[in-house]
Amino acid sequence: MKNKIVRWGLxxxxxxxxxxxxxxxxxxxxSHYSYTYDxxxxxxxxxxxxxxxxxxxxxxxxxxxxxxGAESLFVKDNLVYLCDTGNNxxxxxxxxxxxxxxxxxxxxxxxxxxxxxLASPSDIAVSDDGYMFIADRGNQRIxxxxxxxNYVMQFDAPVxxxxxxxxxxxxxxxxxxxxxxxxxxxxxxxxxLIKYEADGVFxxxxxxxxxxxxFTDYLWKKFxxxxxxxxxxxxxxxxxxxxxxxxxxxxxxxxxxVSEDDLDSEKVDxxxxxxxxxxxxLVRNGDYPIYGDLYWGGKGGISGPSYFKDVTVLxxxxxxxLDQNRGRLFGYDDQGRMVFAFGGNGNMDGYFxxxxxxxxxxxxxxxxxxxxxxxxxxxxxxxxxxxxxxxDQFDHGLYDEAQASWEQVKLLNGNYTLAYIxxxxxxxxxxxxxxxxxxxxxxxxDENYSKAYQQYRKGWIKxxxxxxxxxxxxxxxxxxxxxxIKKIRYEIDIAxxxxx
Amino acid sequence: xxxxxxxxxxxIKYLKSLKFSLYCMTHPLDGFWDLTHEKRGTxxxxxxxxxxxxxxxxxxxxxxxxLFLNVYWEDINIFLYIASILFPLALWVVGNxxxxxxxxxxxxxxxxxxxxxxxxxxxxxxxxPLMIASNMVTIEEGQFYQVLDVISLIYCAFLIIxxxxxxxxxxxGKNILxxxxxxxxxxxxxxxxxxxxxxxxxxxxxxxxxxxxxxFRM
Numbered sequence: 001m002k003n004k005i006v007r008w009g010l011x012x013x014x015x016x017x018x019x020x021x022x023x024x025x026x027x028x029x030x031s032h033y034s035y036t037y038d039x040x041x042x043x044x045x046x047x048x049x050x051x052x053x054x055x056x057x058x059x060x061x062x063x064x065x066x067x068x069g070a071e072s073l074f075v076k077d078n079l080v081y082l083c084d085t086g087n088n089x090x091x092x093x094x095x096x097x098x099x100x101x102x103x104x105x106x107x108x109x110x111x112x113x114x115x116x117x118l119a120s121p122s123d124i125a126v127s128d129d130g131y132m133f134i135a136d137r138g139n140q141r142i143x144x145x146x147x148x149x150n151y152v153m154q155f156d157a158p159v160x161x162x163x164x165x166x167x168x169x170x171x172x173x174x175x176x177x178x179x180x181x182x183x184x185x186x187x188x189x190x191x192x193l194i195k196y197e198a199d200g201v202f203x204x205x206x207x208x209x210x211x212x213x214x215f216t217d218y219l220w221k222k223f224x225x226x227x228x229x230x231x232x233x234x235x236x237x238x239x240x241x242x243x244x245x246x247x248x249x250x251x252x253x254x255x256x257x258v259s260e261d262d263l264d265s266e267k268v269d270x271x272x273x274x275x276x277x278x279x280x281x282l283v284r285n286g287d288y289p290i291y292g293d294l295y296w297g298g299k300g301g302i303s304g305p306s307y308f309k310d311v312t313v314l315x316x317x318x319x320x321x322l323d324q325n326r327g328r329l330f331g332y333d334d335q336g337r338m339v340f341a342f343g344g345n346g347n348m349d350g351y352f353x354x355x356x357x358x359x360x361x362x363x364x365x366x367x368x369x370x371x372x373x374x375x376x377x378x379x380x381x382x383x384x385x386x387x388x389x390x391x392d393q394f395d396h397g398l399y400d401e402a403q404a405s406w407e408q409v410k411l412l413n414g415n416y417t418l419a420y421i422x423x424x425x426x427x428x429x430x431x432x433x434x435x436x437x438x439x440x441x442x443x444x445x446d447e448n449y450s451k452a453y454q455q456y457r458k459g460w461i462k463x464x465x466x467x468x469x470x471x472x473x474x475x476x477x478x479x480x481x482x483x484x485i486k487k488i489r490y491e492i493d494i495a496x497x498x499x500x
Numbered sequence: 501x502x503x504x505x506x507x508x509x510x511x512i513k514y515l516k517s518l519k520f521s522l523y524c525m526t527h528p529l530d531g532f533w534d535l536t537h538e539k540r541g542t543x544x545x546x547x548x549x550x551x552x553x554x555x556x557x558x559x560x561x562x563x564x565x566x567l568f569l570n571v572y573w574e575d576i577n578i579f580l581y582i583a584s585i586l587f588p589l590a591l592w593v594v595g596n597x598x599x600x601x602x603x604x605x606x607x608x609x610x611x612x613x614x615x616x617x618x619x620x621x622x623x624x625x626x627x628x629p630l631m632i633a634s635n636m637v638t639i640e641e642g643q644f645y646q647v648l649d650v651i652s653l654i655y656c657a658f659l660i661i662x663x664x665x666x667x668x669x670x671x672x673g674k675n676i677l678x679x680x681x682x683x684x685x686x687x688x689x690x691x692x693x694x695x696x697x698x699x700x701x702x703x704x705x706x707x708x709x710x711x712x713x714x715x716f717r718m
Binding site for chain 1: 566567570572636638639640
């Protein structure tokens with residue numbers, strides 16, 4: 001008896017071990033590098049939109065000293081400015097070919113001002129007329145210098161009665177507009193961006209995030225004593241992590257310093273597009289809010305929402321947000337729909353440990369990782385190239401070409417929502433409403449569908465108006481005449497003259 | 501029983517009682533009184549109405565425009581969907597009857613069922629045209645859909661509550677009181693069912709673990 005059980009047990013164990021060793025879970029092993037979310041919020045794997053051209057460390061750039069604690073990148077034409085914050089210097093790199101960077105300049109001081117040496121330069125911006133604006137954080141100033149590093153002027157701490165008397169001005173990120181105005185996000189200032197006129201005069205704060213609090217916190221605060229209240233978090237706007245000025249002069253600002261609950265309930269936004277009045281004009285027509293990953297599971301010790309550390313806007317209005325939390329890049333189009341998401345934490349090329357800055361050169365992306373002390377150059381793949389081409393063609397009114405490009409995209413990735421909507425929008429512009437409706441319905445785009453349907457219905461009614469009128473008239477006339485006939489018959493029946 | 505199926509009068513009565521549901525819809529007080537007290541309703545008609553209601557609820561998933569109803573087909577369980585009408589209905593009928601029979605309610609269990617089914621008539625009557633019309637509107641005109649959708653449900657609830665008052669011969673106040681009480685009875689029954697099922701699962705898992713233990717010892 002016992003023998004039999006042992007034998008059976010061995011057999012079951014043997015079969016089980018065969019099944020266990022079979023590679024049944026290939027799906028789980030394949031970690032998707034690029035993905036998008038579909039209408040239902042399901043992750044849809046996606047062919048890569050970007051691929052790594054090369055990763056550059058200090059040796060690749062021909063430097064003697066390793067990059068340390070670098071915080072920011074700036075791209076102007078084919079030059080990349082890298083703020084090597086930890087080494088108090090700024091590097092200027094020139095793009096040579098598709099996968100090459102060459103060091104053209106390196107400086108750690110300017111001429112004609114005291115102190116001349118830079119201290120923790122945290123950001124740099126270069127204007128069209130060739131002036132460099134450097135956020136010299138350690139020296140509490142923003143410097144304006146010409147290309148030969150001659151001092152032109154500086155922007156000092158804002159003079160404002162609401163700031164504490166012991167406030168230390170630490171400019172963090174700066175952008176400049178075409179008129180030479182400077183917008184600066186500074187550490188410890190939550191009133192929005194500091195705005196300076198071109199002549200260096202501080203003219204106020206713009207674009208503070210709306211203050212959010214939840215009701216229970218508010219109640220607690222009502223009943224708390226003075227001392228308790230002091231220890232609680234105060235309800236204040238959040239600081240921006242980074243800013244970017246697009247080609248039209250709108251400031252894109254992103255922040256990761258928000259609570260999960262606020263982000264989840266969409267009380268605060270991770271990215272904002274600020275106009276000159278300081279109001280948020282970012283278009284949010286996508287199926288999901290713009291905060292990167294939709295699911296924040298605690299895998300690999302990383303929890304919480306995406307931390308948007310930097311944002312950059314491509315020339316076709318696609319903006320790319322850099323998630324420091326999971327080392328990912330999220331692209332959104334001008335309607336707020338996700339174009340791509342890719343990346344991850346790790347040591348391989350194309351993965352990051354602590355990315356801090358993203359910039360673009362054409363459609364190529366450059367990401368600075370402060371812990372890897374390296375910059376990664378991403379170039380578009382065939383798939384990505386097609387997407388951007390289709391967007392450009394649509395923007396230029398080439399609807400036939402745009403449709404053809406989106407069809408190509410659809411061939412490469414049948415799960416790609418934007419391809420269907422792109423084809424639909426091209427068809428809509430060309431007046432093929434019925435076909436457009438089909439594509440919109442496939443991806444549940446109700447607004448575009450309604451637009452197409454309205455036109456289709458209008459055309460249909462115009463075409464069939466004769467029939468519609470005929471049917472309505474019949475519907476009224478037939479019962480009327482029938483009633484009349486009945487009435488006449490009835491009157492004949494009860495008429496006296498026929499009575500016998 | 502099958503003999504009656506061959507008679508013509510059976511069908512005439514069936515159709516007549518089915519048509520009577522329309523009268524109940526427009527004249528609830530009068531109609532639901534006659535439904536049981538004058539025996540103008542039939543179980544066959546009640547079953548038909550229930551069947552059509554369930555059918556419409558399922559058809560709605562497929563044929564409503566995606567502007568108003570998006571279905572994640574991977575998650576749809578058709579049996580759960582059918583049960584989403586039948587289960588509350590069963591709870592309501594049993595709960596209502598069990599309570600009202602203790603407090604001078606004139607209606608019997610079957611009559612409660614019949615009246616409730618007759619009360620569901622507005623649902624298919626409104627939902628079927630609505631389902632077709634939903635494919636002919638844009639999202640801006642969708643407000644009409646939402647309003648009518650809600651009206652169909654409120655109308656049904658209104659009819660069912662009035663029907664209960666009529667078949668039990670209750671005054672309005674008593675009727676409302678027992679409607680609320682019936683809802684509580686439904687909750688209690690759900691609670692007991694949940695306890696029952698969790699007890700059964702635990703009971704089974706007890707024997708399963710004994711079996712496992714025995715296997716280890718052998």
